[in-house]
Amino acid sequence: MNSQTAIQVNHLVKSFGANQVIKGCDMCVKQGSIYGFLGANGAGKTTVFKLLTGLLTPDSGSISILGYNILKDRDKLLSKIGSLIEAPTFYEHLSAKRNLEIHLAYMGVSGIGVEKVLQLVGLPETGEKEVSKFSLGMRQRLGLARALLHQPQVLILDEPVNGLDPMGIRKMRELFLSLSGESGVTILFSSHILSEIEHVADKVGVIADGRILCESDLSQIKSEYNGSLEDYFFNLMSGGKEL
Numbered sequence: 265m266n267s268q269t270a271i272q273v274n275h276l277v278k279s280f281g282a283n284q285v286i287k288g289c290d291m292c293v294k295q296g297s298i299y300g301f302l303g304a305n306g307a308g309k310t311t312v313f314k315l316l317t318g319l320l321t322p323d324s325g326s327i328s329i330l331g332y333n334i335l336k337d338r339d340k341l342l343s344k345i346g347s348l349i350e351a352p353t354f355y356e357h358l359s360a361k362r363n364l365e366i367h368l369a370y371m372g373v374s375g376i377g378v379e380k381v382l383q384l385v386g387l388p389e390t391g392e393k394e395v396s397k398f399s400l401g402m403r404q405r406l407g408l409a410r411a412l413l414h415q416p417q418v419l420i421l422d423e424p425v426n427g428l429d430p431m432g433i434r435k436m437r438e439l440f441l442s443l444s445g446e447s448g449v450t451i452l453f454s455s456h457i458l459s460e461i462e463h464v465a466d467k468v469g470v471i472a473d474g475r476i477l478c479e480s481d482l483s484q485i486k487s488e489y490n491g492s493l494e495d496y497f498f499n500l501m502s503g504g505k506e507l
């Protein structure tokens with residue numbers, strides 16, 4: 265791993281009981297880049313994200329994030345990573361603002377400010393409304409706010425635009441590009457919406473049946489597949505050539 269690498273994953277293996285779902289996964293995400301993670305339902309994306317954030321422990325293999333080993337240095341890494349994985353859970357009886365204040369206190373950092381982050385994700389006027397009364401999209405926006413609030417250097421986001429309206433999707437796209445371009449934040453995200461990956465990613469990794477089939481620059485994919493990530497993905501999934 266060199267100093268330009270934010271996330272390095274080597275030969276990762278994870279089973280649930282007798283079912284091996286991650287089968288020797290290798291990944292490399294460059295610092296300050298946006299990496300789009302693609303794969304069919306059940307391919308292993310969420311499991312990889314849980315392993316990367318220490319929510320699951322691998323059977324074997326190694327994970328290094330910003331030079332730290334997630335298994336040994338999870339506490340040191342916690343404030344450097346922002347994540348949104350599956351449906352985010354909150355204190356349902358509390359407001360968005362209060363939930364975020366609790367998160368900041370737990371992280372022990374000042375962050376970018378609760379009001380500012382709510383503005384950034386398009387949730388500026390929820391006031392005292394309890395999170396239990398939030399819509400799906402509002403919960404997703406709050407989950408993103410929590411991932412961003414403590415100003416992490418690495419964002420790991422599982423289907424971040426899930427449930428967002430078109431304005432929200434565009435806002436997130438712009439936010440990702442500015443976080444990566446202006447602040448050097450590394451973003452690893454999954455999405456089934458290929459156009460979302462096409463709009464923002466520098467690199468694309470494809471996972472199938474627990475293995476990374478390939479990692480390619482989006483610019484290379486576009487030049488070889490006539491600008492179409494969809495054609496590339498479908499070709500790969502049907503056993504076509506890797507770049």
Ligand SMILES: Nc1ncnc2c1ncn2[C@@H]1O[C@H](COP(=O)(O)OP(=O)(O)OP(=O)(O)O)[C@@H](O)[C@H]1O
Nearest residue numbers: 280281283285303304305306307308309310311312
């Ligand atoms: N806690 C668990 N116990 C047992 N099996 C699990 C568990 N979590 C995931 N799996 C299995 O691991 C495999 C990969 O699941 P995972 O959620 O990582 O896929 P995914 O690529 O994120 O899928 P999707 O696109 O549908 O979200 C699936 O076969 C799933 O059933």
